[in-house]
Amino acid sequence: LFTKILGQEMVWMFDEVPDDSTVYVIRGRYGKYPNIYAGMPWIRKRGIRCVRSVPKKTNFFFLSRDIEKDRSRYPDYQLNVYRADHKLIDFLRKYLHDTIIISAKDDASQHLSKKSRAFFSQLGIPLTQLKFRDSFACVLDKGQALVWKISHSSPVILVGQPLRNRGIDQIISAGRDTGNTSKIIINGQNVSPDRRGLNIVIKKQNQKIIATFFDTFKQEWNGLAILKAQQN
Template identity: 30%
Template sequence: MSVVWLQVSAVALLAGWIAILVGVGRAESRLPLLSMPSDEAVEEVELEKGGNVPATTYTFARWEEMLAGGREACAVIVENGRWSSEPAAYNEFKTLCGDRNLSIVNTEETDWIAGRPIVHFDDPAAMPLLWGEGYYIQLVHGKSLIDLLREAPPFSIIILSVKDDGTQAFNHKWQEQLWECGIRAVTREYLRQSYLNIIWKKDEHSYTSLYEEIAGVALCAQYRVGDRVNDFKIPVHLEISSAGLNCGNNSSIRINGQEYSPNLRGMNIVIYDLIHSEVAAVHRVDTFVCIYEDTAIYRALPEEENHAS
């Protein structure tokens, strides 16, 4: 009887320890003002208007929450090219905006800028236009790449694959924090190059990069179930690839044959939970212009309005 009791106690203690690790959270960090990345070597490129993203990665919930709360004096909203991929939800959102006398504008027809309105948006591709028109950009709601890495569950692998560019938005401050999370090769000197990283998050604060590479050519890696990388046993069949702007412009993260990469510009991120043997989250951060997740909402203030306040 005592042996059985000891075994039960050991299992209970292990379960409690895992629950504590998983439950530890990190406070959401925010920057009040987003500045245009400054780099004389950066040339102009055509901005993307979206791509094929798993439906579960986009929702209007944050917009609805913000409007319902009444905390933002919102009048003009810049359309996101990805909204059309969710037509039913988009139509409901347009109806909501119409009921509240909110205007939805786009970046193709820019007559609305002449009125110098305060605008809200969630498409990072709108940032260069607004910066060029003398707007200051502030984060209203959203998490940074660092937040996403820190909130990944313990005992998980974090897979990163860059499409187009994954470096321009990072300054030295962000690079130091990325280093602590297992991202060490990414610096702005590798503009528009390919990048892959497989990070083992073995506990709340420990990140070990199993494989990291950045280069001016397309990159790919493949692992079968049971393959060992730096003494870590790969639990799934994993096929990943990255191609920067000038060498294919593509991202792919396939786990057990299923594609999970959003395949959009910047860092495409898949988090695989080793405890539950499932994909826990899929993210994209457009690291060409910002360091915040796709569903972040921003406020843009015209220069004169920002100075007046």
């Protein structure tokens, strides 16, 4: 019932935050139901408190879609991701048995974490080299780096027989200062989302195509995240 009334995301936040936490839900959103849910015995037992205005002198948790906007909104707090529902590494791990094609646009480096860079390094791609507004493209095939290239000063273009063998005609990446574009051409069609950050196309073994992007200039997750706010 509460999942239907509040939405899965709100119930998810209450379920995920630590015991004895303060949860902040902006006044007016979800009506009175967050407070009602916080009063349920299984929530009260955990010591979770729901507030509808920004609490003072205490850490709190809240839902976010854009951490940079929220950092501007709450300048007195340090914001960190506590949980995220669609994280870059989790997404890539899910499809390591397929063909993963990645093309950067604009900038993909600013909020690409050390953990993510290390993940790519384990697959044979030294993403520690990726700098601000670099061009970068790669293909992962069954968990191994098939081909990759990073450029600090020009677009990256990947072509060749190993790609054609997998139905990939061409991959183009250009950082903001060298063309600002992303193209992933499969069977004559550009399937790249062409958005800032890492544009990712999954070519599954059944030939199904999945296209998405992670704006790693801003953050490493899509959708919603639970942020923890700590006073500076």
